[in-house]
Amino acid sequence: MDFKDYYQVLGVERTASDDEVRKAYRKLARKYHPDVSKEPDAERRMRDINEANDVLRDKEKRAAYDTLADRVARGGNPQGDFQPPPGWDEGFEFHRASQGGPADHADFSDFFSSVFGAAERRSATRQNHRARGEDHHAAIEISVEEALNGAEREIALRGLETGTDGQPELRTRTLSVKIPAGVHPGQLIRLARQGLPGHGGEPAGDLYLEVRIAPHKLYRVDGRDLYMTLPVTPTEAALGAQVQVPTPGGGAVEVTVPARARAGLKLRLKGRGFAGHPPGDLYLLLEIALPPADSDAARAAYVQLAKAAPFNPRSHLGV
Structure with missing residues (x-):
């Protein structure tokens, strides 16, 4: 059994604040949660992340772990056949079980059990399993319109819950979610008390939903900005024009296409993207749409254009 470096697991320094530990855990949980x-190796990594967070977010456990780490460092190589030094936890009192008692740690490592197992059992007995429930993380996919305007959705989530026989079992539950207007990709929506139940009368944990934006037929999401391809005719591109453009917030606006515009030109509609500080923008990428030569009149017009305005688009190729 190897000694576990919980700071390394979360990617934080030993001097990290409680807030830094919490942010590191949430970032890694979003990346490695098996549901998303x-x-x-997501399942294994998630177990290590939960274990490290369980210790480092609890002041009593963290202080005891730091003391143990110092003793191990003075004793030499922490790898290999590690065993906690006798009496290492003398003088420490664990006032509560961070995640609701030893049963919640069934999948934690042998290292955790050897270090904190007995203390967890003592704490659970003294406190009658009093602990706030664990927070959970999941993902929710919404449309661009729902993100911009807000919406109410029902979602179904599958997760492990403790059955009447005390054993974990997979259950599906349905939740009503209010999506606030202006959410953007990657933002977390917090559903209070929708995580795991607490113990001994303590409140349940929270559920954090990571916002994802579904692909859209018109708009492409890039951070807080939106991109849309805007088709224009050769005449509109050459001479300039006022054209109508649909907006993701609803309705249409009139946009000026400058004369001599080329395909790929980017026009910016300020503040028409996702809300924020500053808000995102809507970018229009011009695309030249050729009228079909599917009639005698259309073909004659193309012939006349070729005669009136000779043009070689391959001149830069040297041919």
Whole structure:
């Protein structure tokens, strides 16, 4: 059994504040949670992350762990056949079980059990399993319009819950979610008391939903900005024009296409993206749409244009 470096697991320094530990845990939980992660070792990594967070977010456990780490460092190589030094936890009192008692730590490592197992059992017995429930994380996919305007949605979530026999079982629950207007990709929506139940009368944890934006037929999301392809005719591009453009917030606006515009030109509609400080923008990428030569009149017009305005688009190629 190896000694576990919980600071290394969360990617924080030993001097990290409680807020830094919390932010590091949430970032890693979003990346490796088995419900959303495509990483091949997501389940194992998530167990290590939960274990490290369990220790470092609890002041009593963290102080005891730091003391143990110092003793191990003075004793040499912490890898290999590690065993906690006798009496290492003398003088420490664990006032509560961070995640609701030893049963919640069934999947934690042998290292955790050897270090904190007995203390957890003592704490659970003294406190009658009094502990706030664990927070959970999940993802919710919404449309661009829902993100901009807000909406109410019902979502179904699958997760492990403790059955009447005390054993974990997979259950599905339905929740009503109010999506606030102006949410953007990656933002977390907090549902209070929708995490795991608490113990001994303590409140349940919270559920954090990570916002994801579904692909849209018109708009492409890039951070707080939106991009849309705007088709224009050769005449509109050459001479300039006023054209109508639909906006993601509803309705249409009139946009000026400058004369001699080329395909790929980017026009900016300030503040028409996602809300924020500053708000995002809507960018229009011009695309030249050629009228079809599907009639005698159309073909004659193309012939006349070629004669009136000779043009070689391959001149820069040297041919």
